[in-house]
Amino acid sequence: MEKLDECARQLLDTAPQIMRSIRAEMRSHRGHDLSIPQFRTLTFIHQNPEASLSPLAEHLGLTLPSTSKLVDGLVNEKIISRRESKEDRRKLTLALTKNGEDILRAARGATQNRLKDILHELPADELSVILRALNLLQPLFMKGMKEAKTHVPAHS
Numbered sequence: 001m002e003k004l005d006e007c008a009r010q011l012l013d014t015a016p017q018i019m020r021s022i023r024a025e026m027r028s029h030r031g032h033d034l035s036i037p038q039f040r041t042l043t044f045i046h047q048n049p050e051a052s053l054s055p056l057a058e059h060l061g062l063t064l065p066s067t068s069k070l071v072d073g074l075v076n077e078k079i080i081s082r083r084e085s086k087e088d089r090r091k092l093t094l095a096l097t098k099n100g101e102d103i104l105r106a107a108r109g110a111t112q113n114r115l116k117d118i119l120h121e122l123p124a125d126e127l128s129v130i131l132r133a134l135n136l137l138q139p140l141f142m143k144g145m146k147e148a149k150t151h152v153p154a155h156s
Contacts, residue, residue: 027039029106029111040060043104044059050086082095
């Protein structure tokens with residue numbers, strides 16, 4: 001149990017530092033004409049293909065009208081597109097255009113290179129340990145995210 005506590009504590013302390021570093025690097029390569037909410041929109045759409053406006057608004061912490069205005073601007077710039085849902089023609093989904101994909105790919109590539117620069121200091125055997133740990137953690141946290149989306153909190 002002690003190892004479990006220490007592992008949870010280390011994850012809680014380290015993950016936010018890693019994420020701040022990744023976010024800062026991604027934002028520095030987002031392109032000067034994109035705001036941070038616009039860039040976060042591209043990332044969300046990339047990670048959630050066929051997403052609609054409501055989950056995007058929830059992710060951004062914005063109202064539906066504010067999110068709609070943000071999306072309108074990105075559609076006008078031909079960075080994202082609106083499409084009819086494959087499941088429900090009354091519903092619109094969001095997708096990255098080639099331009100949006102290029103912007104995101106460039107930012108991700110630059111960020112990955114920066115992470116390689118940071119990790120370069122570690123010997124190959126330690127990199128293998130990190131890679132193994134990440135491969136073990138990813139499915140656990142993906143499962144946790146799916147459970148969190150379907151979990152309805154009990155009301156007191």
